[in-house]
Every structure is written in C-alpha cells, then in structure tokens.
Amino acid sequence: MERRTIKVDVLARVEGEGALRLVIEDGKLRDAELRIFEPPRFFEAFLRGRSFMEVPDITARICGICPVAYQMSAVHAMEDALGIAVTPEIRALRRLLYCGEWIESHVLHMYMLHAPDFLGYDGAVEMAKDHPDVVRDGLALKKLGNEILRLLGGREVHPINVRVGGFYRVPSKRELRELRDGLLRGRDASLATVKLVAGFEFPDVERDYEFVSLGHAGEYPFNAGHVVSNKGLDITPQQYDAHFEEFHVKRSNALHSRHIGHGAYLTGPLARYSLNSALLSPLAQEAAKQAGLGPTCNNPFRSIVIRAVEVVYAFDEALRIIDAYQPPDRPFVDTPVRAGVGYACTEAPRGMLYHRYRLDTEGSVLDAKIVPPTSQNQPSIEADLLDFAPRWLDLPDERLGHLCEQAIRNHDPCISCATHFLKLDVVRG
Amino acid sequence: MTGKPRLAVWKFASCDGCQLSLLDCEDELLAVAGAVDIAYFPEATRGVLKGPYDVSLVEGSVTTPHDAERLHEVRRQSRTLITIGACATAGGIQALRNFKDVRDFTAIVYARPDYIDTLATSTPISAHVNVDFELRGCPINKHQLLEVLVAYLHRRKPNIPPHSVCMECKARGTVCVLVRGAASCLGPVTHAGCGAICPAYNRGCYGCFGPKETPNTVSLSRKLRNDGMNERDLQRVYRTFNAGAEAFREEGDRHGT
Numbered sequence: 001m002e003r004r005t006i007k008v009d010v011l012a013r014v015e016g017e018g019a020l021r022l023v024i025e026d027g028k029l030r031d032a033e034l035r036i037f038e039p040p041r042f043f044e045a046f047l048r049g050r051s052f053m054e055v056p057d058i059t060a061r062i063c064g065i066c067p068v069a070y071q072m073s074a075v076h077a078m079e080d081a082l083g084i085a086v087t088p089e090i091r092a093l094r095r096l097l098y099c100g101e102w103i104e105s106h107v108l109h110m111y112m113l114h115a116p117d118f119l120g121y122d123g124a125v126e127m128a129k130d131h132p133d134v135v136r137d138g139l140a141l142k143k144l145g146n147e148i149l150r151l152l153g154g155r156e157v158h159p160i161n162v163r164v165g166g167f168y169r170v171p172s173k174r175e176l177r178e179l180r181d182g183l184l185r186g187r188d189a190s191l192a193t194v195k196l197v198a199g200f201e202f203p204d205v206e207r208d209y210e211f212v213s214l215g216h217a218g219e220y221p222f223n224a225g226h227v228v229s230n231k232g233l234d235i236t237p238q239q240y241d242a243h244f245e246e247f248h249v250k251r252s253n254a255l256h257s258r259h260i261g262h263g264a265y266l267t268g269p270l271a272r273y274s275l276n277s278a279l280l281s282p283l284a285q286e287a288a289k290q291a292g293l294g295p296t297c298n299n300p301f302r303s304i305v306i307r308a309v310e311v312v313y314a315f316d317e318a319l320r321i322i323d324a325y326q327p328p329d330r331p332f333v334d335t336p337v338r339a340g341v342g343y344a345c346t347e348a349p350r351g352m353l354y355h356r357y358r359l360d361t362e363g364s365v366l367d368a369k370i371v372p373p374t375s376q377n378q379p380s381i382e383a384d385l386l387d388f389a390p391r392w393l394d395l396p397d398e399r400l401g402h403l404c405e406q407a408i409r410n411h412d413p414c415i416s417c418a419t420h421f422l423k424l425d426v427v428r429g
Numbered sequence: 430m431t432g433k434p435r436l437a438v439w440k441f442a443s444c445d446g447c448q449l450s451l452l453d454c455e456d457e458l459l460a461v462a463g464a465v466d467i468a469y470f471p472e473a474t475r476g477v478l479k480g481p482y483d484v485s486l487v488e489g490s491v492t493t494p495h496d497a498e499r500l501h502e503v504r505r506q507s508r509t510l511i512t513i514g515a516c517a518t519a520g521g522i523q524a525l526r527n528f529k530d531v532r533d534f535t536a537i538v539y540a541r542p543d544y545i546d547t548l549a550t551s552t553p554i555s556a557h558v559n560v561d562f563e564l565r566g567c568p569i570n571k572h573q574l575l576e577v578l579v580a581y582l583h584r585r586k587p588n589i590p591p592h593s594v595c596m597e598c599k600a601r602g603t604v605c606v607l608v609r610g611a612a613s614c615l616g617p618v619t620h621a622g623c624g625a626i627c628p629a630y631n632r633g634c635y636g637c638f639g640p641k642e643t644p645n646t647v648s649l650s651r652k653l654r655n656d657g658m659n660e661r662d663l664q665r666v667y668r669t670f671n672a673g674a675e676a677f678r679e680e681g682d683r684h685g686t
Binding site: 124135 | 440441442443444445446447448449450452453455456458459462467470471472473474475476492493496521522523525526529547551567568623626627629630631632635637662665669670
C-alpha cells in the first residue's frame with residue numbers, strides 16, 4: 001500500500017494556531033483534518049462569578065481580531081437576561097461599531113491573509129514588492145475601519161466604550177461627521193476592491209451547504225434577527241440550544257458544532273450573503289452583480305468577493321448611520337439587576353457568534369456558553385477538504401498542500417476564538 | 430540574505446490582538462518591513478527564514494508543557510526577546526485559573542477532558558526564560574511597540590514611562606473621574622501607556638496595562654471601599670487581565686468574600 005501524508009504543521013495567515021493533515025492511501029484520500037492546537041484558555045470556566053457588567057470586556061479578550069463581536073453578543077445576551085431594551089439611537093451606534101469591525105477584519109483577511117494565495121505570494125509584505133499599490137490600498141482601507149473603532153470604541157483592539165445598556169460615552173454629531181470624508185473615500189476604494197478580487201482565478205467548485213445566519217431582520221444582519229437557514233430553519237436565539245449541539249473530537253482543542261438532525265452547516269459571509277443579499281444597499285447589490293455574483297454563492301473560494309461586497313455595504317451603512325445620527329439623551333439605559341437567562345446571536349465578520357448567560361439575583365454569572373463561528377464551521381471546513389482534495393491528488397505535494405490551506409483560509413477561521421470552551425485536564429507542571 | 434536585522438513574532442496562549450497591533454500600524458508597516466527582515470510571523474506570512482533572530486516579539490502566556498519547552502527554543506534562537514502584552518508579561522486573563530482549586534474544575538463535567546493537555550497555571554514568559562524588555566497592555570499600544578522596535582534596532586533604551594495612568598489624564602486634560610465621583614478607577618496604580626482612554630470616555634481605568642512602578646494599592650483600595658465598593662468587587666477589580674502581576678495579585682488576595 002502506498003501511503004502519502006501531507007502535513008502543514010503551522011497554518012500561516014490564520015488567526016491562531018492550527019495544522020492541516022491529509023492522508024492518501026493508494027491514490028485515494030482517506031482523511032483530511034484541520035487540527036487546532038491553540039491552547040485552551042477556559043473563558044467559560046472563569047466567567048463564573050464575574051459581574052454581568054465585566055463580561056463584555058472579558059469576552060472581548062477571546063479574540064483580538066473581532067473583539068466587537070464578543071462585546072456585542074455579550075451585551076445583547078445580558079440585556080435579554082435583564083429584560084431591558086436599548087434605544088434606536090444606541091442600536092444604530094452599535095451597527096456603526098460593527099461596520100468598523102467588519103471593514104477592519106474583512107480588509108485584513110482579503111488583502112493580508114487571502115489575496116497572497118491568489119497572487120502567488122507567501123504574505124502581504126512579500127506581495128508589496130511587486131504590488132505596492134495593492135498593499136497600500138488595503139492598509140488605507142483597513143485604517144478607515146479602525147478609525148470608526150477608535151472614535152466609537154476608544155481604541156482598535158479591545159475597545160473600552162461598550163457597556164451593557166449602551167455606551168459609556170456617545171460621540172457628538174460633529175465627531176461623527178469628521179469620519180465622513182474618509183468613509184466616502186473608503187466607499188469608492190471598496191468598489192475598486194470588489195473589481196480587483198473579482199478578477200482573481202477561482203477553482204470551479206460548489207458545495208451544497210446548509211447556510212446559517214441571522215435573517216428576517218429587515219436589514220442586512222449585524223445584531224438582530226432570527227437564526228435562519230436555506231434548509232428551513234427559522235428560530236430565535238433563545239431556541240439555539242434545542243437545534244444545535246457541540247461535540248468534542250480528539251484532534252482539536254475546539255469543540256465542533258452540528259445542526260441536530262442535519263449535520264454540518266456553514267456560517268459566515270457566504271451564508272450571510274446567500275440568505276440576505278436582497279437586503280444589501282443598492283450600491284453593494286450593484287457591486288455584487290458587476291462582480292458576477294448571483295443572489296447566492298456556493299463556491300467558498302469566492303468568499304473573498306463576498307467579503308469585498310460586505311465592505312462596500314459596511315461603508316455605505318456607516319455613512320447612512322452618520323448622516324441620520326441624533327445623539328441620544330443618555331449614553332446608556334439603566335440596567336436593573338435580576339436573576340435570569342439571556343441569549344444572543346450576532347454576526348462576527350467570520351460568522352454567527354452565540355452567547356448564553358445565566359445570572360443570579362446580584363447579576364453574577366452562574367454559567368456561560370459561547371459558540372464562536374469557527375467551531376460551527378470546522379466540520380464544514382473538513383468536508384470542503386474531503387470534497388475538493390480528491391480532485392487535486394495528481395498535483396505535487398507542495399501544490400496540493402497549498403490548495404488545501406487556501407480551502408481552509410476561505411472561511412477565515414479564527415482559531416484563537418475557537419478554543420475557549422474546553423475545560424480542563426490538569427497536568428501539574 | 431540582506432544583512433538587515435531579523436524579526437520574529439511568536440505566539441503562545443493569547444487572543445492575537447497584540448501581534449495584530451503590528452499589522453494595525455497601517456502607516457508604518459511597510460517602513461518596518463523595509464528596515465527588517467520579517468523572518469517568522471505566521472499570522473502574516475507562510476515564508477519562514479531560519480534563526481537565529483535579532484529581535485523576537487513574544488505574545489501570549491505559557492499554559493501547556495509543550496509551550497514551556499518551545500519557549501526555551503525561542504529564547505535560544507533570539508538575541509533580544511521582547512514580550513508584548515498582558516498575557517506574555519503577567520499571564521493574561523487566563524491566569525484567573527491560577528486562583529482556582531483544581532476541584533472547582535473537576536466538579537464541572539466536560540465532554541472529554543482527557544483530550545486536553547494543559548498546565549494548572551498560566552504564567553508569564555519571564556517565569557521561564559530571561560526577558561530583555563516587557564511591553565505592557567491588554568492590548569499593547571502600537572505606538573509604544575514601534576518605539577520599542579526602533580529602540581532595539583538602534584541599540585538604545587526604549588522610552589516607555591513607568592508612571593501611572595493619572596499622568597496621562599493630566600496630560601490629556603481629563604477631569605479626574607475618581608475625584609468627581611463618576612467612577613471607580615484603577616488609574617492611580619496602573620501603568621501608563623494607553624493614553625488614559627477610559628476616563629476620557631467617562632469610565633474608570635480597569636487596569637489593562639497592569640501595575641505601575643511602586644503602586645500604592647492599599648491606599649487606593651481604602652478609597653474605593655470608602656466610596657462604597659464591597660470586598661468581592663474589590664477582589665474582582667484587581668483580578669482581570671493582569672491578575673498574575675505581583676502587585677495586583679497581592680492586593681486581590683487581601684480582599685474577597
């Protein structure tokens with residue numbers, strides 16, 4: 001028996017530590033796995049006993065790339081537990097903050113992590129030698145997303161201004177207006193990004209995913225709506241646990257998720273777009289059409305095009321919010337404490353993020369459950385590999401390995417995010 | 430070989446936010462890449478140049494037996510080793526496990542704990558190897574990161590003031606949130622570097638840069654207690670992102686239910 005093993009020990013250009021392993025026997029693919037060896041940090045264990053007010057700042061530390069997503073799911077879940085509702089002005093500012101994170105995170109992934117695959121470079125710095133304009137454009141776009149985060153959040157990584165009930169401080173009309181020129185420039189530049197990435201060469205593959213994202217929100221989803229799928233699912237975040245379960249596989253320090261009775265599913269840009277493309281702004285819809293996208297997309301390699309379209313939308317939406325902005329009378333609504341359970345799903349750049357907390361009468365956390373997008377996507381990522389790799393088995397190991405790396409990178413996995421559940425087996429060191 | 434200094438970026442248990450700060454230097458990144466060879470930085474590139482490295486930036490804390498071994502290899506390969514962020518300098522938020530009895534965890538039933546290999550504690554890099562410079566913050570300030578890099582490339586001492594956040598509030602013109610009773614604030618005992626963002630946003634400092642040089646935590650705790658904070662909350666405020674830093678650990682231990 002001829003056995004060929006292809007290993008990529010450290011997956012580059014993903015957030016966190018993962019590895020890839022393919023086993024080929026007698027010319028047939030026997031196994032494909034994404035191993036996650038990022039050490040677990042046990043957030044759900046040490047959240048117990050913390051005050052509900054601390055949770056948005058603590059869970060932000062799960063991920064330095066998408067801290068806003070953790071803050072948003074945390075505050076919405078806490079508000080659900082406390083039975084309070086925020087004002088429309090605060091809701092709009094939360095969407096604006098999310099626009100900043102989508103721009104920053106998507107542009108980082110498109111230009112610095114993903115584009116080098118399509119243009120044939122090891123990384124963006126190497127790519128800058130031949131394509132300095134491309135890298136400079138990407139950095140300039142990313143900076144505009146970070147400017148929203150800096151004004152509204154206080155800083156780019158682990159913003160300090162998000163609190164249960166609203167914000168610690170809300171910006172003045174003038175402060176927001178100062179972002180306007182940059183965002184207008186960014187919106188134009190993002191249209192050029194769509195053109196650039198739509199011109200890349202994509203493997204001609206499709207998969208019949210079950211797409212899961214927020215939907216039925218009357219708007220392109222950030223932090224409101226039902227959890228819906230293209231295969232008939234339509235539930236509230238409060239019903240999440242009855243429809244999804246997590247399981248533990250040995251090769252991974254992250255739990256995997258499945259839709260009970262259905263199996264693997266996919267969350268993230270491909271899912272969001274395919275379930276909500278009609279809700280994009282006219283400009284973003286036109287950009288998608290020009291890029292050759294239909295109303296849905298089942299080719300994961302084209303996720304980079306969808307990210308570009310979502311960046312156009314994020315600039316458009318940020319401008320809409322800034323132009324309509326009226327500062328609220330108070331930066332936050334009161335948060336009277338009571339015992340209860342709260343649930344929330346919001347759309348992190350790389351997919352849906354579920355939080356659930358149970359609070360006691362003093363507002364301390366009794367237990368916490370956090371399901372990041374990468375845990376939800378891991379079974380689909382491995383299914384992608386099992387589907388695609390057999391078509392590439394004739395290629396040399398290096399090329400085959402690289403294509404599989406790309407197949408993983410398509411979903412922008414955030415491995416730091418994915419390793420927080422697993423509690424512990426103690427080895428005394 | 431270009432003869433340029435070689436920079437490596439290493440990750441241990443962390444959120445990636447501190448190394449992301451390097452990529453967040455949108456205006457300076459290409460200049461940095463021109464001044465050094467980025468020899469190892471898996472978050473940014475597949476390309477790998479062999480060691481030794483002139484400057485290693487180390488993010489994250491040590492939480493597994495394997496990482497403890499890997500860290501010694503990183504030290505052997507590095508002329509200068511700089512830790513970036515609260516995880517690497519104090520054990521990070523994951524050092525909260527250090528305060529738990531193992532029985533607290535085993536009482537909770539988990540899927541397959543036998544699949545996981547982890548240490549009982551989360552420890553800073555300096556608990557394992559010699560460290561040349563520690564840059565504070567959860568996350569670090571990217572301008573301070575550039576200052577440290579430039580300083581080491583020119584073999585001079587980095588200009589990173591060890592005073593408290595209070596100095597930065599004064600420089601920024603922020604009225605003291607503690608004095609005007611707007612919020613409880615760890616600013617008087619917390620290392621400067623963030624630019625005193627929280628008080629400027631109407632909230633108290635929550636200590637994400639860890640203890641300043643010679644902090645008077647006892648005095649601050651007395652003030653916070655007089656302002657109405659209970660013992661449990663007093664322990665909580667010191668036990669966050671720098672819970673493992675000596676001054677915060679000791680002060681946290683003095684309080685509780």
